[in-house]
Amino acid sequence: QITLKESGPTLVKPTQTLTLTCTFSGFSLSTSAVAMGWVRQPPGKALEWLALIYWNDDKRYSPSLKSRLTITKDASKNQVVLTVTNMDPIDTATYYCAHSMGSISWSFDYWGQGTLVTVPS
C-alpha cells in the first residue's frame, strides 16, 4: 500500500524559502522507473506541475519556476524534499507530492493529502 504525506510550515513570510518534505511508504525511490513529483494548487484555482525527481536522480522543473525550485531525494529515509526560494503571496497554495512510474508514462497515480502554505501580503 502506497502512502505519501507532506509536511512543512503552514505560514511563510515573503522572501523566505519554503522547504517541504514528502515522506512515503510502500515503494522504493531506488527502484528503476519510479519517480516522485510536486504539484501545487492555489485556492480555487487549477493544478500546477512543479517538479519531478527520478529514481536515478534525474530532475525536471517547471520552466516558469525553475530558478526558484530544487527537488532532492533521500531514498534511504523514503523522503523527497522541495524547496522554493523567494516566496511571494502568489505562491500561496496547497502543495501535493505524488508518485509516478514509467509504466504509466509518468502520470501521478498516488497523491498525498496536500499541505496548505500561506504567504501573507
Next chain:
Amino acid sequence: SYELTQPPSVSVSPGQTASITCSGDNLGGKYACWYQQKPGQHPVLVIYQDTKRPSGIPERFSGSNSGNTATLTISGTQAMDEADYYCQTWDSSTGVFGGGTKLTVL
C-alpha cells in the same frame, strides 16, 4: 511555453454521456492523462496514456487523443462524477496541466 485549454464548465444530465475536451498543439503526438478532483480532496488519476484506466476506475470513464484534442468521456454519468477534471501532458520533459473543467451533473 506549452498550453492546454479546457472548457471551464460542462453540464450533463444523470445517465447521459459527458465529454470534456483538452486542446493543445499536436497533443495527439503526446500522451495525455486525466485527473478527477472533488472538493477538499486530492486529485485522482482516471485515465493515463490517452486511453487506459487505472485499477479501480469505473469502465464508464474512457479517453481518446488525436490531432490537437484529447477527450475524456464519461458514459452513463452519475451524480458522484460531479467534480473538477484536469488533463495533463508532457512537453520538453516537463509536465503541463490544463486549466480544469467543472463537471456539473444536473
